[in-house]
Every structure is written in C-alpha cells, then in structure tokens.
Amino acid sequence: MSHVPPTPDAAAARIDVVNLTARYHGRPAVADVDLAIEPRQVTALIGPSGCGKSTLLRCMNGLHLTVPGASVTGQVLLDDADIYAKDSNPVEIRHRVGMVFQRPTPFPTMSVRDNVLAGLQLGRRLGRGAPHDEIAERALTKAGLWHEVKDRLKAPGASLSGGQQQRLCIARALAVEPEVLLMDEPCAHLDPISTLTIEDLIREIKETYTVVIVTHNMQQAARVADTTAFLTMSAVGDPGRLVEVGPTERIFSSPRRQTTEDYISGKIG
C-alpha cells in the first residue's frame, strides 16, 4: 500500500448516507437514513438517548461493523465511493475518517508525543527520516494544545487534565490528516470551560475538515453546527429514524416537524 505523505491541508471529503439501516444481532438500531454531509461544515446529530445517533456516526467510518453481531445495509458514500463496497479497505477508510470518542482515550502507556504520533506509526506510514517533531507540533497546535504541553511532551498522556486529554485525542486524530472528523459527544465528560475550548476548536478545524458531531447538548449544536439533523424513535426499542435535517438556525427557530419542536423545546427526550 503506497501512501502519499500527509499534506498540511488535506481535502475535506463529503459523505452521503444512502438508505442506511444499521443492526445489532438483526435488530435495527437506526433505519432508512438518507443524509448528505457537506465538506467544511459542522453537521450535528441530535436526538434522545437510544435514537441511534451514535450508531449512525459509527457507520460513517465502519467502526459499527467491529462490534460482534453488527450489520449494515445501504450505503455510506465517501466522496462517491461506498465504504461498504466489497473492494473497500476498512483500514484505509478509518485513516481517512478520524474519530474522537465520548471519553478521552489517550493510550495510557504512551507519552503525549507518542500519543499524537500513534496513528502515523501504523502501517509504517511515517518513514524513519520523517519530521516527527514538526508533525506532532503541527497537530498539537491545530488542537490548541501546543502551548500547554510543549514542555511535557514526554509526560504520560494520561497525566493531562480531562479537557487536555480530549484535545490530545483530537490532535491524534488530526495528525493522520483525515478528510472527515467524527466526534461522538466529545464534551460529555468535560467541564464547561474545556467544553467551550473544544467548541472553539471545532469552529476552527471545520475550515479544513468535514466535521460530524453527535451531541446531547442542544445549545452546543446551536453554537457549533452549520447543519443539524434530528433523529428519534417512535418508541423505546424501535429503530431511530431521521426526522428532519436543515440549517441549524432554521431547525431551532422554525422546525417543520412537531416532534422536532417537542424535542428542542424540552417536551421529550
């Protein structure tokens, strides 16, 4: 497998979800989703717990299929190529579509610097002579963490604060120069100040990347997202479905569906 060396500004990709149903052990968790995700924009997925928004997100880099018993029908087109096509390479897809999780997950035995470079060590994407330090600095700068950690690059990643750890994970995801960044409730376990720092960061990185964020926090969606998609299910145990998608302002000011309005005004969920 030959790899083009990562360029400072990789092209942001678009994602088109086409008639997607994701199942666990045959039971659909999210069904019949059609959703277009525009490049260089932040798209937020909102909805009550269990509506399948995280599952939908995990379908966008194929991580869903790593869970035992999981299956997918429909398509996820990454720049028009179906990531679930037979000839598609899941490792390469995840290289192009990065992900940040709910809990910060720096690798506990690695230093700050090694955590950032972890993705680049995979499959020997980075040769011996590659400018490791510059790459680490660039990724940490993008994640707004450089000035806080530049003197402790050798410290364990787990020694940072929760908010710093999450930005470290963002740096780690950005270091491999993905085209899309998926974020699964990235602020769920952070304090308000760290949350705002990460939100600033999201607004910055959307200049270069396509960002999809799952969030429980509607104010957060309103603050960071250009487009908002609302999912819900008709009853507990039923699959989640996409109810409505549109520009964030419109979704929050004049939703077209009653369920959307009920959710954003706090009547359900």
Place this chain on the structure above:
Amino acid sequence: MNPLPGSPTPWRRVRARRGGTDTVFRYAVRSAAAMVIVVLVATAVFLVQQAWPALHQYGILSYLGSDRWAPSEATATGRHPNPYGIAQFVYGTAVTSLIAMVLAVPVAVAVSLYLTEIAPGWLRRPLSGLVDLLAAIPSVVYGFWGIFALIPAVRPAGVWLSRTLGTAPVIGPLFAGPFFGVSYLVAGLVLAIMILPIITAICREVFATVPTADKESALALGATRWEMVRMAVLPRSRSGITGAAVLGLGRAVGETIAVTMVIGNNVLSITTSILGPGSTMSSVIANEFTESTEPFHLQSLMVVGAWLLVIALVVNTVGKLIVRRTGEDIA
C-alpha cells in the same frame, strides 16, 4: 420451624432464629476457613520438624552449597561434609520451569489473543472450554504420553540441538552431550503443556478487561487488528501477563509425577545440558522417599520439601500480587 412463643411480629422471629441455625452455619463456615490456615501452617511445621535432625546435623546452608547427593556416604554420626547436596535439584526445578515458561507464555498469550480478539463469536466458548480441559488431564497421563509419544517425536530435534548448538560458545554447555530422551528438555515440554491452561485463562481475563474505548481508538486511527492489539491491548496487559506467567511458574515448580516420569532421575550432580537426565526437587522426593534407609536420608528429603514449599509459596504470592495489582490499575 414453629414460631417461638411470645413473638408476635415476623421480624422478632427472624432475629430469634439467629440464635439457632444461623449460629451453626456461622461456626461451620468459620471453622472451614480456619482449617485452610491450619493445614498450611501444620504442613510447614511438620516439614521442619521432620527435617530437624538433618538440619541440626549438617546446617541448612550446606544443603544448597553442594550438588552432590550420595546417601551411601552418609554415616550415623553425620560427619561433614554433607553428602546430601541439593543444588542440582534446585537447578533442575529452575531449568525445567524456565523451559516451560519460555515455551508456554508466548503460546498462551497468542491463544488468549485469538480467543478474545480474533476468533468468531460462536467459536470462543467451546475453544476456551477445550483449553481449560487440558488442565483436567491427570498428571500421570501426561507422564505416559511424555515417555511414549513426546520423547520419540522430540528425538530428531534433540539430536539436532546437540549437533549444532552443543559446540557453540557460551551456550554450548546447555546443549552439550547426547540427547538421552528422558531429560530436562522433555520435562520442560510436558510442563509447558501442563501450565498452558492456567496462563491462558488468566491472560484471557486480563485481555477482556481492556476497555473497548481503547481498542476502538486504535481502530479509528486506521489500525489493523494486529496493530490494535499491539497498540491498545498488550501495553495495558503487560503486568497481567507477567502475573499469569508467574502463577504458571508456581504450577511448574511443584509439578511432580509427570516430571519424575520423563526427567531421568539422575541425582549425582548438576548436569548442565538440558538434553541430559536430571532431577527436580519434587521428583527426587517422589522417587526416593519409599527407599530411604541411609541415616538422615529421609530427613534430607524433608529439607528438599521445605525449600520447595518456600519457593512455591513465594512464587505464588508474587504472582497473585501482580495479577491483583493489574486489576486495580485497569479499574
């Protein structure tokens, strides 16, 4: 049970009953627990007591300082030097256990990685069960199998080792001389198979405690399954694997019958070569205690037993501590 007279409410009845069957139950479990401690202490006391005449005669250190085991030279007055040197048995126990560890640990780690990370879901339980069943094979059956199946199968490899590495510098003495069949090497091989189940079982538990989030972060970066294991699973499990290995070592150190059947029971002195016959601490006891007629012979075997007990207790305690600490690290 009839309600007690004068106890109108149900809770009174419950409390009253504590004086009856509950007390019996409490004392029963308490004495069962106490028994465990009593057995351990009594065993240690018994060994030292039985070994005492010999220890008194030769001194405890003279046993470890010599590798010459010659009961026929012992006299009733117990003149020095001590004819019951046991260094060669310590060497035998160490070498066979080491061979077992070197062979079993990598295989156990690989098997448990396969069971937790790679194998399809439907295969995991039956396969784990099969590995556990290896522990159910009686020791003496392993001994038989070692003599009649393993030794003929290993012979070409033994001969080859002796021819190639036997004359090599530094490591040469470990492989020098002809391959006898019954040997440290074969004993180590049998031990490796015998300790495989326990190491695999613990490694399996250790790998299963690695958080899914860690594994998914590696996968999300574009790791292959093997890279995910290297990046997320193994670093987290390092001390757990060590603990599992040490507990396996604890088993290997004490294993007796299978080893006695395949090790050759040469007691004369240290045979450095792993291709030659020797003895371990446990095999010499099993082999000689029925025919120990010389002065201090039986008592000296008790000394070997006491040292073996000390080593086994230390190894097992260390292993347990490491495994427990791993659990806390991850939580």
